[in-house]
Every structure is written in structure tokens, then in C-alpha cells.
Amino acid sequence: MATSTSTALTTLIRRRNKPTRAQKVERTRAALLDAAAQVVGDVGYVEASITAITARAGVGQGTFYNYFDSRQELFDQLLPAISQQMLDFIKQRGDAAGEEQQREELSFRAFFDFLSEHPEFFRVMYEAEIFAPQAYEQHTEMVLNGFVRILTKARSKGEIKGYDAAQIEALGLILMGARHYLCQRYGRQTGWKERLPEKVVSAYMRLLRHGLYGAAPEPARKRNAG
Amino acid sequence: MATSTSTALTTLIRRRNKPTRAQKVERTRAALLDAAAQVVGDVGYVEASITAITARAGVGQGTFYNYFDSRQELFDQLLPAISQQMLDFIKQRGDAAGEEQQREELSFRAFFDFLSEHPEFFRVMYEAEIFAPQAYEQHTEMVLNGFVRILTKARSKGEIKGYDAAQIEALGLILMGARHYLCQRYGRQTGWKERLPEKVVSAYMRLLRHGLYGAAPEPARKRNAG
Amino acid sequence: MATSTSTALTTLIRRRNKPTRAQKVERTRAALLDAAAQVVGDVGYVEASITAITARAGVGQGTFYNYFDSRQELFDQLLPAISQQMLDFIKQRGDAAGEEQQREELSFRAFFDFLSEHPEFFRVMYEAEIFAPQAYEQHTEMVLNGFVRILTKARSKGEIKGYDAAQIEALGLILMGARHYLCQRYGRQTGWKERLPEKVVSAYMRLLRHGLYGAAPEPARKRNAG
Amino acid sequence: MATSTSTALTTLIRRRNKPTRAQKVERTRAALLDAAAQVVGDVGYVEASITAITARAGVGQGTFYNYFDSRQELFDQLLPAISQQMLDFIKQRGDAAGEEQQREELSFRAFFDFLSEHPEFFRVMYEAEIFAPQAYEQHTEMVLNGFVRILTKARSKGEIKGYDAAQIEALGLILMGARHYLCQRYGRQTGWKERLPEKVVSAYMRLLRHGLYGAAPEPARKRNAG
DNA sequence: AATGAATGAGACTTCATTCAT
DNA sequence: CATGAATGAAGTCTCATTCAT
Numbered sequence: 001m002a003t004s005t006s007t008a009l010t011t012l013i014r015r016r017n018k019p020t021r022a023q024k025v026e027r028t029r030a031a032l033l034d035a036a037a038q039v040v041g042d043v044g045y046v047e048a049s050i051t052a053i054t055a056r057a058g059v060g061q062g063t064f065y066n067y068f069d070s071r072q073e074l075f076d077q078l079l080p081a082i083s084q085q086m087l088d089f090i091k092q093r094g095d096a097a098g099e100e101q102q103r104e105e106l107s108f109r110a111f112f113d114f115l116s117e118h119p120e121f122f123r124v125m126y127e128a129e130i131f132a133p134q135a136y137e138q139h140t141e142m143v144l145n146g147f148v149r150i151l152t153k154a155r156s157k158g159e160i161k162g163y164d165a166a167q168i169e170a171l172g173l174i175l176m177g178a179r180h181y182l183c184q185r186y187g188r189q190t191g192w193k194e195r196l197p198e199k200v201v202s203a204y205m206r207l208l209r210h211g212l213y214g215a216a217p218e219p220a221r222k223r224n225a226g
Numbered sequence: 227m228a229t230s231t232s233t234a235l236t237t238l239i240r241r242r243n244k245p246t247r248a249q250k251v252e253r254t255r256a257a258l259l260d261a262a263a264q265v266v267g268d269v270g271y272v273e274a275s276i277t278a279i280t281a282r283a284g285v286g287q288g289t290f291y292n293y294f295d296s297r298q299e300l301f302d303q304l305l306p307a308i309s310q311q312m313l314d315f316i317k318q319r320g321d322a323a324g325e326e327q328q329r330e331e332l333s334f335r336a337f338f339d340f341l342s343e344h345p346e347f348f349r350v351m352y353e354a355e356i357f358a359p360q361a362y363e364q365h366t367e368m369v370l371n372g373f374v375r376i377l378t379k380a381r382s383k384g385e386i387k388g389y390d391a392a393q394i395e396a397l398g399l400i401l402m403g404a405r406h407y408l409c410q411r412y413g414r415q416t417g418w419k420e421r422l423p424e425k426v427v428s429a430y431m432r433l434l435r436h437g438l439y440g441a442a443p444e445p446a447r448k449r450n451a452g
Numbered sequence: 453m454a455t456s457t458s459t460a461l462t463t464l465i466r467r468r469n470k471p472t473r474a475q476k477v478e479r480t481r482a483a484l485l486d487a488a489a490q491v492v493g494d495v496g497y498v499e500a501s502i503t504a505i506t507a508r509a510g511v512g513q514g515t516f517y518n519y520f521d522s523r524q525e526l527f528d529q530l531l532p533a534i535s536q537q538m539l540d541f542i543k544q545r546g547d548a549a550g551e552e553q554q555r556e557e558l559s560f561r562a563f564f565d566f567l568s569e570h571p572e573f574f575r576v577m578y579e580a581e582i583f584a585p586q587a588y589e590q591h592t593e594m595v596l597n598g599f600v601r602i603l604t605k606a607r608s609k610g611e612i613k614g615y616d617a618a619q620i621e622a623l624g625l626i627l628m629g630a631r632h633y634l635c636q637r638y639g640r641q642t643g644w645k646e647r648l649p650e651k652v653v654s655a656y657m658r659l660l661r662h663g664l665y666g667a668a669p670e671p672a673r674k675r676n677a678g
Numbered sequence: 679m680a681t682s683t684s685t686a687l688t689t690l691i692r693r694r695n696k697p698t699r700a701q702k703v704e705r706t707r708a709a710l711l712d713a714a715a716q717v718v719g720d721v722g723y724v725e726a727s728i729t730a731i732t733a734r735a736g737v738g739q740g741t742f743y744n745y746f747d748s749r750q751e752l753f754d755q756l757l758p759a760i761s762q763q764m765l766d767f768i769k770q771r772g773d774a775a776g777e778e779q780q781r782e783e784l785s786f787r788a789f790f791d792f793l794s795e796h797p798e799f800f801r802v803m804y805e806a807e808i809f810a811p812q813a814y815e816q817h818t819e820m821v822l823n824g825f826v827r828i829l830t831k832a833r834s835k836g837e838i839k840g841y842d843a844a845q846i847e848a849l850g851l852i853l854m855g856a857r858h859y860l861c862q863r864y865g866r867q868t869g870w871k872e873r874l875p876e877k878v879v880s881a882y883m884r885l886l887r888h889g890l891y892g893a894a895p896e897p898a899r900k901r902n903a904g
Numbered sequence: 905a906a907t908g909a910a911t912g913a914g915a916c917t918t919c920a921t922t923c924a925t
Numbered sequence: 926c927a928t929g930a931a932t933g934a935a936g937t938c939t940c941a942t943t944c945a946t
Binding site: 476477511512514518 | 907908909910911912913
């Protein structure tokens with residue numbers, strides 16, 4: 001990390017006093033991506049002008065073009081830059097689960113919580129379909145793959161029965177759409193000020209467990225408290 | 227140079243030959259909305275310039291402002307203008323059902339078919355969230371209300387059990403999200419050239435009937451053919 | 453010229469009072485080309501900004517793009533727009549000549565005079581080599597062709613002897629270079645305030661008649677006075 | 679960290695191994711001028727950005743401003759830096775001549791050959807009229823003076839007759855213009871891949887010897903072979 | 905009501921130059 | 926002296942909107 005001309009001593013000193021040149025660069029780049037995420041979160045991609053972004057990042061307009069070739073390039077990098085940390089966050093929370101159906105519940109909650117803590121991410125992600133289609137496509141593909149992997153596993157474990165392998169993808173899409181719309185209404189529409197209502201989680205989970213129609217009577221099962 | 231007062235005679239002639247003034251106005255207005263829908267369907271709201279819209283409608287640029295106060299106003303009227311015919315189409319097809327769960331299947335198929343025949347509607351509807359938020363909100367509210375009404379009815383009929391009244395809304399949102407994502411992948415992504423795969427419909431319906439996890443063995447039930 | 457809906461009367465009235473819409477368009481276009489020529493003449497292509505040009509033309513900046521797709525397109529049209537009138541002017545003056553050698557003298561004088569009256573043309577023409585290479589190439593080709601035509605004619609008349617047909621082009625280029633450099637020094641460098649010195653014309657013509665070296669003694673020929 | 683005072687020893691070592699500080703400086707300066715000439719030759723002054731020049735010179739952008747106050751200053755020094763070597767080259771080749779008219783032929787050939795070997799020089803020289811007018815002016819003045827000197831000498835030797843002293847300058851300009859245009863067409867336009875056609879040289883020389891019109895029959899004179 | 909030329913605010917982008925390291 | 930990130934002035938261009946015809 002230290003430049004090749006730095007002795008251990010100078011490195012130490014730097015570590016206390018000032019950032020390295022390379023560190024400053026990385027910091028500026030991060031500041032720009034961060035600012036962009038915030039601006040997009042606030043006003044959407046359409047109004048996320050270079051002026052607005054650089055102003056929020058606290059750098060000159062020209063600086064922008066030392067880091068990105070164009071506004072579009074930034075947009076293309078924005079979602080990927082945040083995408084991974086979201087997936088990590090969710091995966092980590094989901095891994096605490098025993099059964100796959102519990103994993104889905106944890107994962108759904110984690111999705112909501114992540115957006116709750118990074119509200120700007122909602123627009124960054126969903127408006128990307130329009131303003132950074134390729135990035136959106138990749139992101140969607142990754143998320144869908146995650147679902148498919150988990151559902152396939154659940155199916156091979158015997159937790160899921162009665163579905164073709166060919167139907168797994170459709171199920172994944174349904175879960176993604178459900179998440180999207182539920183978080184939109186119960187999170188974003190309230191400015192992420194409320195927690196995710198337990199009624200919603202239980203409806204979601206009951207649908208996954210028993211379907212809508214002609215369901216078996218609710219078994220005596222421990223439910224996650226609200 | 228023709229006098230502006232119409233004699234009974236000219237009126238008669240017009241009735242046969244030419245449209246009334248008011249009719250022409252309405253026709254132009256419709257042409258503009260129609261053109262806008264097509265343009266938005268083709269290139270999205272961002273690139274739906276006044277120039278593109280008026281050109282497609284076959285009128286001069288300036289004419290636009292005789293019908294709409296601004297580009298935004300047009301956008302705000304675009305979704306509502308089409309929304310109703312979609313809902314009618316779907317309702318009509320759904321009304322053929324006996325049980326509510328069959329209605330949902332018919333309605334889902336109808337949604338797909340409608341988009342298939344009016345592919346421009348997909349972008350008009352979903353991009354409206356960004357470019358005509360109020361219209362989108364209203365549209366969504368209407369659709370959601372439709373779902374809620376039907377689900378509530380199904381619940382009062384006893385077809386749906388085990389859900390609170392308070393959870394009905396969440397269920398409606400899930401169905402909306404599912405539709406959105408399934409049509410996106412199986413319709414739009416293929417350019418609406420393929421029909422909706424039956425595997426997808428049956429997966430969707432099986433989820434609604436039995437859920438994902440620990441489902442009862444598939445009962446002997448007549449399935450809609452592909 | 454009048455629009456197809458104009459009666460003879462309205463045309464007459466317009467001729468006195470106001471320009472037609474189409475006339476105004478043509479006028480604006482001309483104003484822009486004219487302004488561009490002046491600006492380029494004053495400060496060169498590099499500094500001929502859209503702002504400067506539209507300001508000089510007395511129109512808004514945006515108006516520019518109703519007439520030209522880009523700054524470059526204007527530059528590409530600038531030289532051709534003036535080129536023809538120069539060639540016409542020169543041809544006309546040259547046609548008064550009897551012998552071809554007299555034509556060359558008249559033509560040379562005409563070239564100087566034209567630039568004298570349209571001083572902006574000098575930069576428009578010669579800087580085009582850099583800023584509108586294609587236009588420059590075409591212009592040069594036309595001028596060269598003119599020279600070649602005349603020289604060829606003189607040769608077939610027997611006024612020019614001792615040169616291959618293949619050498620005619622080179623001779624044309626020499627004359628073009630000579631014009632360029634002489635007008636540069638004796639016209640442009642003095643701000644076109646002085647007339648073309650007769651000494652220069654006679655040197656030019658003597659070179660053409662007798663060459664530089666080992667020339668025959670100057671024959672008793674009427675010379676244009678200085 | 680090395681001390682700035684050189685001991686006799688280090689000086690000795692340096693003399694063998696490394697360039698002096700001053701030498702390095704001079705080398706970098708030369709590298710920049712050289713790079714600039716190449717870049718200008720390739721893409722012209724307009725696109726000769728500091729970035730392009732320093733990149734080609736293999737130094738950092740900032741380094742540029744240790745050697746030149748501004749881009750313009752570099753441009754102003756570019757032509758002078760090369761000018762002299764061209765004049766030397768031409769003079770040397772011309773000095774082999776006996777008569778002045780032969781000198782002119784050699785000199786013309788030398789001009790072409792020099793450009794042929796340093797093709798970048800063409801744009802450096804002729805675009806300087808626009809981008810480094812002062813340098814261009816000086817260069818032109820020098821070249822013109824050279825012509826005037828030679829022509830004057832030829833005149834005083836009696837090789838040139840029939841021209842005023844006051845006309846010598848005009849003759850010099852004509853020769854310069856001729857060179858320019860002939861090299862442009864027969865050298866640059868072909869990418870300097872062909873040699874100068876002998877037809878062109880002989881046409882040029884015949885013009886200088888006998889003029890265009892009414893020339894004496896070509897005397898029995900040795901011609902330079904192609 | 906129909907038209908399309910005129911307009912200017914504002915967006916993106918380039919690049920010579922500065923300056924701290 | 927070398928470096929390259931930071932800067933902002935300035936330029937080109939787009940397009941919704943206005944308005945005279």
C-alpha cells in the first residue's frame with residue numbers, strides 16, 4: 001500500500017498525519033460515488049447532474065472527469081458499487097437460518113433493513129433499470145441467481161415439493177417482485193420511518209408456506225415476534 | 227376567409243363529409259396521446275421529446291401546446307388515458323371465472339396478453355413511477371384496490387383462510403410485484419414474441435394454492451391447457 | 453417565390469411591408485453565414501465561437517442550431533458559400549482579356565481586388581485548410597481546375613510552348629501559390645489599405661512572359677502604369 | 679537525500695555514467711520540443727494538447743510547466759527550433775551549385791527532400807501562421823530574406839535581368855508560394871511516399887528560365903535526370 | 905387552432921494551468 | 926525538478942417553451 005520509496009518510518013508517520021497520495025485518490029473516488037448515490041437517492045438519476053454530484057462531494061466539476069469518463073459511466077458503476085455490500089449483508093443475515101423457509105424470512109427482513117439504513121439505495125437500484133440498464137440487468141441476474149440457488153437447494157432438501165426445476169426461476173422472480181413492492185409500500189412510502197410491520201412478514205411467509213387458497217389450518221408453529 | 231358562422235346547410239354537409247371542429251380537436255388530442263404512448267414505448271420517457279411526439283402524431287410542434295400546458299402535463303395524462311382500458315380488459319376476462327382462484331389465473335393471463343398486444347404500455351406504466359409519479363401512484367392505487375376487493379371477496383367466501391383483513395393489502399402487493407417481474411422476464415425480455423409459458427402460470431398458481439414449503443401433494447385438479 | 457396561398461395582391465403588399473416567413477428564414481440563414489464569415493475574418497476559426505457568431509448575427513444562440521447541425525457544419529459550408537461569388541467575379545474580369553496572358557493579369561488583379569473588398573475572405577479561405585479540410589480541398593480543386601483549363605487553352609492556342617500537358621497542373625499550382633503569397637504580403641499585411649503595387653504586377657507578369665534567368669531584353673510592350 | 683554538492687569524485691563518475699543535471703534538463707526540454715513537433719505533425723496544433731505532448735515525451739503533465747510558461751510559449755518556440763536546421767540543410771545542398779539558377783533547382787529539391795524526411799515539419803511550419811503567428815512571421819521573413827539575397831546576387835551577377843531591385847521581394851514571394859503549393863500537392867498529399875516528379879521540377883525551372891508565354895525554344899541544355 | 909422559427913437556461917465536457925507532494 | 930490530481934472557465938449543444946404569422 002505504501003509507495004515503494006516509503007520507509008517503514010515514513011509510513012508510520014503518514015499513518016498518523018496525512019493520507020498518502022494514492023489514499024487521497026481513492027478517497028475522492030469514493031466521495032464521488034457516495035455523493036452520487038445520495039443525490040440519486042434524493043432526486044433520482046434524471047436530476048443527478050455533475051454539478052450536484054461534485055458539489056455534494058465537495059470537489060470541483062472538473063475533478064469528476066479525472067475519475068469517470070462520463071456521467072453515464074458513473075451511473076454504470078453506481079449500482080455495482082453498492083450491490084455487493086447489500087448482497088453480503090443479506091446473505092450474512094440469512095445464513096443464521098436453519099431451514100430454508102426461515103432463511104427466506106430472514107433474508108426478506110434483511111433486505112428491508114438494508115434499504116432502511118441506506119434509503120438512497122432504493123432509487124439507485126430500481127431507477128437503474130432505465131438509466132443504467134446493463135448494470136441493472138447484471139444486478140438482477142445476480143439476485144435472481146441467488147434465489148434460484150437457494151430454492152434449488154430447498155427443493156433438493158425436500159423442503160420444496162411439487163415444482164419442476166424449470167419453475168424455480170419463475171418462483172425466484174415472484175419473490176423478487178414481492179420484495180420490491182412490499183418494501184416500496186411499507187418502507188419507502190413512509191420514508192423508512194416505520195419498521196417493517198409484522199403482519200406483512202407473516203402474510204408473506206404464510207403465502208410461502210401454505211399459499212393463498214384452500215390452505216391447511218395454520219399449524220402450531222413458532223412465529224417470529226414483532 | 228370562410229365565414230365562421232355555419233348555416234344549417236354547411237352543418238349538414240359537414241356531418242357527412244368533415245368532422246366538427248370539436249371532433250377534430252378531440253381527434254388531434256387523441257393522436258398526441260397515442261403518439262406519446264408509442265414514443266414512450268419505443269424510447270422511454272427520457273427521450274420522448276415534444277419533437278418526436280408531434281412528428282409521430284403528424285402535427286406541428288407548436289400544436290402541442292394547444293392541447294397540453296407542458297410536456298409534464300402530457301406525461302401526467304398518459305398513463306390514466308390507457309390505464310382504464312387495461313383494467314377493463316382484464317376485468318372482463320377475469321369475470322369469466324367461477325372461483326376466485328381461477329379468476330386470478332385468468333386475470334394474470336389477461337395482464338400478460340394485454341401487454342403483449344400493447345407492448346408500449348409496459349414502459350408507459352412502469353417508467354411512470356419516475357416520470358409521472360402522481361399518475362403512477364393513482365394507477366397503482368387503483369390496481370391494488372382491485373386486488374384488495376377481489377381478495378377480500380375471496381376471503382369472505384371462505385376461499386382464503388388464515389389471513390387478517392390487515393394482511394390483504396400485502397397480498398395484493400405481492401401479486402402485483404409477481405405480475406410485474408414475470409411479465410418483464412417472460413414477455414418484455416423476449417420482445418413479446420413468445421406466449422406466456424404454461425410452466426410459469428402453473429408455478430404461479432401452485433404458489434397461490436399451496437405455497438412453497440411443505441405443500442400438500444398436488445391434488446387431482448383440472449389444469450388450463452397451454 | 454410567394455407561398456402557394458398568396459394571391460398576387462398579398463404578395464404585392466408583402467413586398468412593401470413585411471418579409472414572408474420563408475424570406476425571413478433565408479435572411480436569418482444568410483445573416484448567420486455572413487456573421488460567421490466576418491467573425492472568422494476577424495479572429496479566425498479557432499475563436500469563432502457560436503456565441504460570437506450568433507451575437508454578430510443578432511440572434512439567440514439556440515437559433516444557430518435551427519440552421520446548422522453543428523459548428524463544424526457551418527464551417528464546412530462557409531467557404532463554398534463565398535467561393536462561387538469570388539470565382540464569378542474573377543472570371544468576369546478575366547473574360548475582358550484578349551490574349552491568355554492578359555487574362556492572367558486581369559485575373560490576378562481581380563483576385564486581389566476581391567479580397568480587398570471582402571478582406572474577411574482571406575482567413576475564411578486559407579484557414580479552411582485546417583478547419584474545414586474537405587471544403588478547402590474542393591475549393592482548391594475548383595480553382596486549380598480553372599487554371600488548368602485556361603493554361604491548357606493557352607497552350608492549344610500556341611501562346612504557351614515548351615510544356616507537357618502533364619506539367620500544366622504544376623504550373624497552375626505555382627500560380628496559385630504566387631497569388632496566395634503576394635496577396636498575403638501586399639494586401640493582408642497592410643490591412644488591404646493599399647492598392648496592389650504595379651511593380652508587383654509587372655514582376656509577376658514578366659516572370660510569366662520571360663522567366664527569371666537569361667531573359668530576352670524586355671520587348672517594347674505597353675506596360676500597365678504603376 | 680543525496681547532498682547537492684558534488685565532490686570531484688561524483689563528478690567524475692557522473693561524467694562517465696550519468697548526464698549532468700543541466701544535461702538532463704536540456705534533454706527533457708528537447709524531448710518536449712521533439713514530442714510537440716511530432717504531435718503537431720500528426721494531428722495539428724489544435725489537437726496538440728499538453729497531455730498528448732507530455733505523454734509522447736514520456737514525462738508527466740506537470741513537468742511541462744517547468745520548461746515552458748504556457749502551451750502558447752511552446753508553440754512559439756516550436757518553429758524556430760526546427761527552422762534553422764531546415765535552412766542549413768537547404769543552404770548546404772544549394773551551395774553545390776554553380777549558377778544561381780542551378781542553385782534554385784537544388785534548393786527546391788532540397789526543400790522537398792527535407793520535408794520528405796521530416797514530414798511533421800510541414801504542419802509545424804504552415805499551421806504556425808495561425809497558431810504561432812509571430813514565429814511564422816519571423817520564419818517567413820528569414821526565408822524570404824534568403825531568397826532576396828540570392829536573387830539580388832543573381833541580379834548583380836547579371837543572371838537576372840529586367841527586374842527592379844524593388845521587384846526582387848515579389849519574386850521571392852512567388853518562389854515561396856510555388857514551393858509551398860508544389861510540395862503540398864506532390865509531397866504531402868501522397869504522404870511523402872513518392873519522390874518529387876521530374877516533370878514538376880522541369881516545369882518549375884522552365885518557368886524560371888523562360889516564363890510561360892512566348893518563350894524561346896528550349897535551348898540545348900543539360901537537364902537533371904529523374 | 906396550426907405552425908415552426910426563435911429563444912435561453914442549463915447540461916455535459918475539455919483542457920490549460922496550478923500546486924501540493 | 927517531477928508528478929499528476931484538482932480546478933473552473935468556457936465551449937458546444939439540447940430542448941421545452943413562446944409567439945408572431
